[in-house]
Amino acid sequence: MHEMSLMSEVFEIINQTVETNNIRQVKKVNLQVGRLANVAPDSLSFIFGILAQGTKCQGACLMVEEMPVTANCLTCDQEFHGEGFPLICPACGSRETYITGGTEFRVASLEVDEEVKSNN
Amino acid sequence: MSGKKIEVIQNIFDENDRIASIVNESLEQLGILVINIMGAPGAGKTSSIINMVKNLPGEKVYVIEGDIESDIDTVKLKELGIETIQINTNGACHLDAPTIEKSLQELTIDQPGILFIENIGNLVCPAEFQIGEHVKMLICSAAEGSDKPYKYPLAFEKANIILLTKCDLKAYVDFNDEFFLRGVRALNKSVPIFEVNAKTGAGFQEVSQWLINRKN
Ligand SMILES: Nc1nc2c(ncn2[C@@H]2O[C@H](COP(=O)(O)OP(=O)(O)O)[C@@H](O)[C@H]2O)c(=O)[nH]1
Ligand SMILES: [Mg+2]
Ligand SMILES: [Zn+2]
Numbered sequence: 001m002h003e004m005s006l007m008s009e010v011f012e013i014i015n016q017t018v019e020t021n022n023i024r025q026v027k028k029v030n031l032q033v034g035r036l037a038n039v040a041p042d043s044l045s046f047i048f049g050i051l052a053q054g055t056k057c058q059g060a061c062l063m064v065e066e067m068p069v070t071a072n073c074l075t076c077d078q079e080f081h082g083e084g085f086p087l088i089c090p091a092c093g094s095r096e097t098y099i100t101g102g103t104e105f106r107v108a109s110l111e112v113d114e115e116v117k118s119n120n
Numbered sequence: 121m122s123g124k125k126i127e128v129i130q131n132i133f134d135e136n137d138r139i140a141s142i143v144n145e146s147l148e149q150l151g152i153l154v155i156n157i158m159g160a161p162g163a164g165k166t167s168s169i170i171n172m173v174k175n176l177p178g179e180k181v182y183v184i185e186g187d188i189e190s191d192i193d194t195v196k197l198k199e200l201g202i203e204t205i206q207i208n209t210n211g212a213c214h215l216d217a218p219t220i221e222k223s224l225q226e227l228t229i230d231q232p233g234i235l236f237i238e239n240i241g242n243l244v245c246p247a248e249f250q251i252g253e254h255v256k257m258l259i260c261s262a263a264e265g266s267d268k269p270y271k272y273p274l275a276f277e278k279a280n281i282i283l284l285t286k287c288d289l290k291a292y293v294d295f296n297d298e299f300f301l302r303g304v305r306a307l308n309k310s311v312p313i314f315e316v317n318a319k320t321g322a323g324f325q326e327v328s329q330w331l332i333n334r335k336n
Binding site for chain 2: 002005006009010012013017021023027036037038085086087095096099103104105106107108109110111112113114
């Protein structure tokens with residue numbers, strides 16, 4: 001259960017982005033979470049709601065895109081999508097593989113309203 | 121005023137991984153081999169450290185003990201003359217690179233050698249956080265049952281060396297060697313597996329020899 005510390009890191013990234021852009025309100029935060037990242041999307045949303053209070057993310061929606069497990073075969077070099085463990089190469093049946101995707105956890109994008117420039 | 125999408129694409133683990141590689145490289149330059157010791161609570165991590173150290177007479181050994189609370193293991197290691205510092209995570213389920221970087225300031229590294237870092241007892245979270253290690257050592261006890269590779273695949277996938285501890289208990293817990301081995305090999309074709317017994321010290325000489333070979 002380290003969703004709390006990971007979410008603090010997410011907010012670090014959001015705050016940096018907010019500082020360097022002209023943002024009035026964050027409406028949506030898009031995350032990509034690998035199936036092997038051992039992160040529970042429900043607790044992410046819960047913690048996001050708490051940490052967002054009083055920030056430009058308050059009321060924003062958290063979208064979690066689940067990323068598939070991908071692997072590479074050491075025997076025949078085939079790249080493939082893994083359907084759970086053990087990972088078996090669909091091309092040659094080899095079990096000598098290494099994971100290339102599915103452990104990631106990243107902030108992909110923010111959907112925002114920009115600050116209105118007033119002229120009067 | 122309309123909505124706008126800002127691409128970010130930044131990994132949450134980036135900052136941790138950046139610090140981990142700094143720790144990794146600076147310790148390597150000092151001639152230190154860093155072992156990240158992972159396993160369930162009570163798997164035998166501390167007992168294994170003690171037995172490995174006994175079989176490393178020519179090496180300078182340093183230990184960082186990670187626990188959620190208490191310094192019981194640190195006291196035990198210090199009583200044996202092993203240079204140890206304690207980290208308490210106060211609830212966090214894993215060690216991370218910034219924590220290690222900070223705690224290294226307390227450790228006087230005056231000679232090349234081996235640094236054992238006992239991670240928090242947990243088979244899930246520690247596997248995801250690099251802490252600057254050169255070797256990921258997985259401690260798995262026979263008492264946990266032979267199905268652990270099937271239930272916690274990532275830890276087994278990532279291990280560079282596995283110690284099967286409490287082998288003296290195999291007969292009492294119906295440990296199925298064949299089933300265990302098949303599970304490990306499906307995930308990690310070539311990882312060395314050492315069967316050990318901390319009660320008698322059996323098997324630890326070979327483990328320590330592996331560490332020495334890995335270091336040189
Ligand atoms: N029978 C037996 N008991 C062991 C062995 N290794 C550790 N233990 C016991 O298991 C318990 C937990 O060991 P410890 O090293 O503290 O585990 P840790 O929590 O992973 O650090 C202790 O009571 C040890 O005495 C072993 O090889 N055989
Ligand atoms: Mg211990
Ligand atoms: Zn193949």
